[in-house]
Every structure is written in C-alpha cells, then in structure tokens.
Amino acid sequence: MTTPTGVSSEPAPRRRRWPAVLVFVTVVALVGGLFAARLGGDSPASTSALIGQPAPPLAGETLDGSRFDLADWRGEVVLVNLWASWCEPCRREHPLLTSTAASLGPRGLRIVGVDVRDDPDDARAFLAEFGGARWPTVTDPEGTHAVAWGTFALPETYLVGRDGTVVAKTIGEVDADWITEQVVPLLGVDAP
Amino acid sequence: MPVRRAAGAAVVVGVVVLAVLGLLRAAAPQGSPSIPEQVQAVAAGLRCPTCQGQSVADSASVLAASARQVIEDQLREGRTPDQVRQYFVDRYGEQVLLSPDASGAGLLAWLLPALAVAAGGVFAWRWLHRARSAPAEPAEDAVGGAARRALAAHRAGALVPDDSPAGESLREALDARLAAAEDDPADAEAVAGADRRLAAAVRRYRARETSARVRAPGAVLPRRVVTAGAAVVLLAAAGVGVGLAVGDRGTGDPVTGDVPGAADPAAGVAALRAEAEARPQDPAAWLxxxxxxxxxRQVDPAVEAYDRALALEPAADDVALLRGNVLVRAGRGAEALPAMRELAGRYPDDPDVLLVLGLAQEAAGAHEAIDTLSRFLELAPNSPAAPGVRALLGDR
Known part of the structure; x- marks a missing residue:
C-alpha cells in the first residue's frame, strides 16, 4: 500500500526522440548536399558564364602599334587567345596555335591574341621566337580585358562564333582535340 | 520563482537586444565610403578568379590585381557595388561571389544558420522550461487541491510515506496540516501555509519516486550530468588550447607575460610529473x-624541471630562455644572467632573449640593462612587454 496512486501522479510524457533525430539528420544532409553541390560544381574548365552570351567588347592597341576591334570581325569564327610572355604554358601551346592558324586560317578561322599584364618588348620577343606574329595581339597592360572575358588563369582561349556569341572556352593550353571538336565544326566544309 | 523567471527572461531579452544592435551596427552603411573603401568591400566579396590550383609559375595570380582595377574603374564610372558584382557574376559565374546569392539554393545557405539558431533556442527553452516547470510552484488553488487530495489519500490509506527523507518530511507535513485544521479551522492563513508545505512535500515525495524509477527527461540528475559534462568538455578544450599555445611557442615568440590560465594547473602538473618520472631520459617530458x-607559479620546481631538460639536451636554447624567463619573473634574475649572456651572444637580435637578458641584468643591478632593454624596445616596439619595459626605463 505504498503506491502513491492517490496523489494522482501524472507521469511526465516521455518524449519521442526520433523526430528530433530525423530533423537533425535531414538538416545535416541538406547542408552537406549544398556544400557538395557548390564545391563539386566549381570546375570551370569547360564552362564559362559567357558561353552563349555575346562576346565582350575587345578593342585596343596592338603590339605592332595599330588598332584592333573585334567588332570588325563580326561574321567570322574567331579564337581569342589570352596569354603573356611570362606564362610558361602559353609558350608550350603557341606552336599548336601557329599550326592551327596555318591549317584552319584558309578555312576562315581568325585568331587574335590578348597580351595580359605584360611588357610589350617581352611579348614581341616571345613572338619573334616563334617566327614572328601571325595574328594581331591586343595589349592588356592592366588585365582588364582578361577580367572582362572572365579569365581565371593564363592561357585561356575563347571561341567566338559567326553571330558574335561565345561558343566555347578552354582553360590552360589549347589541345588539338579541342580544336577538332569545337573549332572545326563551326568552320563548315566549304574549303579543304 | 517568478523573480527568477523574470530575471531569466530579462537576460534573454538583453542578449537578443545586444545581438540585434550588434548586427545592425555591423551591417549599417558607414557614411559614404571612399572609392578605395568601396573597392576593398567589393573585392573582399569576390573569389580570387585565378586561384584554381595552378602553381604560381603557371597561373596568373596578377589577375587578382586586374580584378581590383576593374572594380575601381567601374566604381569611378559611377556603377554601384551591386552592378560591379553582377559584372563579375556575368563573366565568372555565381561561384565568384564568396557569399552565396540570397536566392535559389543560395538562400538555403543564408537561412539554415538562422533556422538552426532558432531551432536550438526553441529546443533549449523547452528543455529548460520543462525541467523547471516540473517543480514550479503551483497556483494557490492547485496547492489547496493537491494538499486536500494528499490528505484524502492519506486518510484512505493510499498514501503512506516510506522511511526516506522525503517520506519523513511528507509525514511531518501531513501532521502539521492536520494539526493546523484541528487547532483553529478559522485560521485560514495557517491552513494555507500547511497546505503549501504539504503540497511541496508531496511533490518532493513524488519526485523521489519518479527519479528512483525512471529518469524523466529533464529531471534533476540528467541535467546535472549534462552541465558537468559540458564543463568537462569546456575545460578539456581550454586545456588543449593552452597546451597547443604553449607547445607552439618557440624562441621566436614572446615568452614574457602570462599564459592564459588553465582552470587547475595543479592537476596537470601531477600528471606531467608522473610522466616525466616515468621517462626520466625524455627532455620533452621535463620541459x-x-x-x-x-x-x-611554482618557480623552484619549474627551474629544476627545466634544468633536467637542459641536462638531457644542453643545446635546447628555447628551454634556456624559458628558464631565464621564469627566474626573472621570480625576482631571481641574477641567477639567470650567465646563461642569458651566453644566449644573447648567439642571438644578439632576438627580442625575447634581449628582454629576458635585460631584465636579468636589471635584477642584478648591471648597468648594461638600459642598453639591452632599449635594444629590445627597438626590435619589438609592439611587444606586450614593451609598455612595462618603457616604464622600467623611465624610472631609472
């Protein structure tokens, strides 16, 4: 007779823990997923916010002292190559650009260089090493053209289509496959 | 109890008000910032576009400077910081923004911390409230009701207190309540007082029962355990932090001034002494x-331990410096003088060595103290010890 039932001991309701655990796990999973998506989607190697957008304006003085304006090349397929003489990968990719100019130039491909934050004399010496300039190069002493094109690092090369929009971009050295897959189809088959 | 609750509510309100004021102040526009300030503000919110893992030789980290140039140019042309940010987003994509945009998935990143804080607050409030509302003083009617029910149960033989302390006081409360009613039923105040006492005794008695059977969530014991656990964790974290800070301190770091105190150095000392005595050949243990x-602040044993470490590893200059430092602080700078002179001969430009040497010279009354300490001030004008040294030099 020692049970204190008479004192109407209302038992404290035992709270179930699993809803809280569920909420916790869900939140952790959501946050983790968010971070994973942000970090994983961070590779801009082949993507650029500019793809499908009109090419940024590119006008200025060239290494040989004349003026260049990309708008004058509207209707052409253009490779815009950002480089600098102090950039080692730029040196490695230059022969491929030269041979591309030689092989695809007759089919209508145009190339323009942007010499980013460089000494013009060094840049001219760089081009002379490869047998002289075969295409115009716009000087970009402050790198503002590079930023306008969304450049992450040098070298970078953008492919501009005939309608003046950015079609593709490659970060780092241009490789032959990218030329074959991205550039050649834009040129059509009108010439050998 | 109402006073305590009111005080608790006041503290919570105060903290919230402070937090909101701080946020408002932090977020408030600081007048009209200059262009360089605006450039800095915009640039600080943009990810370095060139930090893509390339080596310095291969990549153009100078493009970060170009980005700052572009920000400045555009701000000077009259664009707003938001427009400038949009310019970068158009070219580099959303990920160029260090803080995610407050829309779409980015909104989640903004809201989740706030939601987590709110949920944590609600959880903590309910937890504390539940724990407190259980023993909270019931309203007067409820007191009377509980007392009457207990009395009735007792008369019916359903409530027989056992021999525990709670049972003992319940028995006394029952007797007192019966006595109050018998003495003078008209004395409502006495009866009410006895009611309150009885209700409290019943509650304690019941709590004894429940805590003996099941630990209701939020009951006294788990809460105490949680509190103690949190304290242990905090102390451990503080201890590890202090240990790391001290462990990282080489000769290049300031040795004077107090190490942020651990909660109970004596406990650590005993363990470390046992460790050193278990490995008497290990200079690190003695150190x-x-x-x-x-x-x-046990100077003599500290010097002794440093001496043991130095005996095992005579080339340990940092230990010699620590030894000199503790001697100087203990007012026994003269003893430190020979070793500190020798150290200073090899590290003539180390401000810490100069500081301890200078203080040792000062303690020994050597007149070179002024030169040594002046040199220290030259080399480390912003050292935490500098003001004290200046005062010392000013006195002489």
Missing amino acids: ALGRALDRA
Missing part, C-alpha cells in the same frame, strides 16, 4: 613539466 610548473 612539459617545467612549463606546467611555470604556469602554476
């Missing part, structure tokens, strides 16, 4: 013991 003793 650790010396540092702990040093922190505990």
Whole structure:
C-alpha cells in the first residue's frame, strides 16, 4: 500500500526522440548536399558564364602599334587567345596555335591574341621566337580585358562564333582535340 | 520563482537586444565610403578568379590585381557595388561571389544558420522550461487541491510515506496540516501555509519516486550530468588550447607575460610529473613539466624541471630562455644572467632573449640593462612587454 496512486501522479510524457533525430539528420544532409553541390560544381574548365552570351567588347592597341576591334570581325569564327610572355604554358601551346592558324586560317578561322599584364618588348620577343606574329595581339597592360572575358588563369582561349556569341572556352593550353571538336565544326566544309 | 523567471527572461531579452544592435551596427552603411573603401568591400566579396590550383609559375595570380582595377574603374564610372558584382557574376559565374546569392539554393545557405539558431533556442527553452516547470510552484488553488487530495489519500490509506527523507518530511507535513485544521479551522492563513508545505512535500515525495524509477527527461540528475559534462568538455578544450599555445611557442615568440590560465594547473602538473618520472631520459617530458610548473607559479620546481631538460639536451636554447624567463619573473634574475649572456651572444637580435637578458641584468643591478632593454624596445616596439619595459626605463 505504498503506491502513491492517490496523489494522482501524472507521469511526465516521455518524449519521442526520433523526430528530433530525423530533423537533425535531414538538416545535416541538406547542408552537406549544398556544400557538395557548390564545391563539386566549381570546375570551370569547360564552362564559362559567357558561353552563349555575346562576346565582350575587345578593342585596343596592338603590339605592332595599330588598332584592333573585334567588332570588325563580326561574321567570322574567331579564337581569342589570352596569354603573356611570362606564362610558361602559353609558350608550350603557341606552336599548336601557329599550326592551327596555318591549317584552319584558309578555312576562315581568325585568331587574335590578348597580351595580359605584360611588357610589350617581352611579348614581341616571345613572338619573334616563334617566327614572328601571325595574328594581331591586343595589349592588356592592366588585365582588364582578361577580367572582362572572365579569365581565371593564363592561357585561356575563347571561341567566338559567326553571330558574335561565345561558343566555347578552354582553360590552360589549347589541345588539338579541342580544336577538332569545337573549332572545326563551326568552320563548315566549304574549303579543304 | 517568478523573480527568477523574470530575471531569466530579462537576460534573454538583453542578449537578443545586444545581438540585434550588434548586427545592425555591423551591417549599417558607414557614411559614404571612399572609392578605395568601396573597392576593398567589393573585392573582399569576390573569389580570387585565378586561384584554381595552378602553381604560381603557371597561373596568373596578377589577375587578382586586374580584378581590383576593374572594380575601381567601374566604381569611378559611377556603377554601384551591386552592378560591379553582377559584372563579375556575368563573366565568372555565381561561384565568384564568396557569399552565396540570397536566392535559389543560395538562400538555403543564408537561412539554415538562422533556422538552426532558432531551432536550438526553441529546443533549449523547452528543455529548460520543462525541467523547471516540473517543480514550479503551483497556483494557490492547485496547492489547496493537491494538499486536500494528499490528505484524502492519506486518510484512505493510499498514501503512506516510506522511511526516506522525503517520506519523513511528507509525514511531518501531513501532521502539521492536520494539526493546523484541528487547532483553529478559522485560521485560514495557517491552513494555507500547511497546505503549501504539504503540497511541496508531496511533490518532493513524488519526485523521489519518479527519479528512483525512471529518469524523466529533464529531471534533476540528467541535467546535472549534462552541465558537468559540458564543463568537462569546456575545460578539456581550454586545456588543449593552452597546451597547443604553449607547445607552439618557440624562441621566436614572446615568452614574457602570462599564459592564459588553465582552470587547475595543479592537476596537470601531477600528471606531467608522473610522466616525466616515468621517462626520466625524455627532455620533452621535463620541459612539459617545467612549463606546467611555470604556469602554476611554482618557480623552484619549474627551474629544476627545466634544468633536467637542459641536462638531457644542453643545446635546447628555447628551454634556456624559458628558464631565464621564469627566474626573472621570480625576482631571481641574477641567477639567470650567465646563461642569458651566453644566449644573447648567439642571438644578439632576438627580442625575447634581449628582454629576458635585460631584465636579468636589471635584477642584478648591471648597468648594461638600459642598453639591452632599449635594444629590445627597438626590435619589438609592439611587444606586450614593451609598455612595462618603457616604464622600467623611465624610472631609472
């Protein structure tokens, strides 16, 4: 007779823990997923916010002292190559650009260089090493053209289509496959 | 109880008000910032576009400077910071923004911390509230009701207090309540007082029952355990932090001034002494013991431990410096003088060595103290010890 039932001991309701655990796990999973998506989607190697957008304006003085304006090349397929003489990968990719100019130039491909934050004399010496300039190069002493094109690092090369929009971009050295897959189809088959 | 609750509510409100004021102040526009300030503000919110893992030789980290140039140019042309940010987003994509945009998935990143804080607050409030509302003083009617029910149960033989302390006081409360009613039923105040006492006794008695059977969530014991656990975790974290800070401290770091105190240095000292005595050939163990003793301000044992460490590893200049430092702080700078002179001969430009040497010279009354300490001030004008040294030099 020692049970204190008479004192109407209302038992404290035992709270179930699993809803809280569920909420916790869900939140952790959501946050983790968010971070994973942000970090994983961070590779801009082949993507650029500019793809499908009109090419940024590119006008200025060239290494040989004349003026260049990309708008004058509207209707052409253009490779815009950002480089600098102090950039080692730029040196490695230059022969491929030269041979591309030689092989695809007759089919209508145009190339323009942007010499980013460089000494013009060094840049001219760089081009002379490869047998002289075969295409115009716009000087970009402050790198503002590079930023306008969304450049992450040098070298970078953008492919501009005939309608003046950015079609593709490659970060780092241009490789032959990218030329074959991205550039050649834009040129059509009108010439050998 | 109402006073305590009111005080608790006041503290919560105060904290919230402070937090909101701080946020408002932090977020408030600081007048009209200059262009460089705006450039800095915009640039600070943009990810370095060139930090893509390339080596410095291969990549153009100078493009970060170009980005700053573009920001400045555009701000000077009259664009707003938001427009400038949009310019970068158009070219580099959303990920160029260090803080995610407050829309779409980015909104989640903004809201989740706030939601987590709110949920944590609600959880903590309910937890504390539940724990407190259980023993909270019931309203007067409820007191009377509980007392009457207990009395009725007792008369019916359903409530027989056992021999526990709670049962004992319940029995006394029952007797007192019966006595109050018998003495003078008209004395409502006495009866009410006895009611309150009885209700409280019943509650304690019941709590004894429940805590003996099941630990209701939020009951006294788990809460105490949680509190103690949190304290242990905090102390451990503080201890590890202090240990790391001390462990990282080489000769290049300031050695004077107090190490942020651990909660109880004595406990650590005992463990470290046992460790050193278990490995008497390990200079690191003696060094650790010396540092702990040093922190505990046990000068003589600290010097002794440092001496043991130095005997095992005579080339340990940092230990020699620590030894000199503890001697100087203990007012026994003269003893430190020979070793500090020798150290200073090899590290003539180390401000810490100069500081300890200078203080040792000062303690020994050597007149070179002024030169040494002046040199220290030249080399480390912003050292935490500098003001004290200046005062010392000013006195002479």
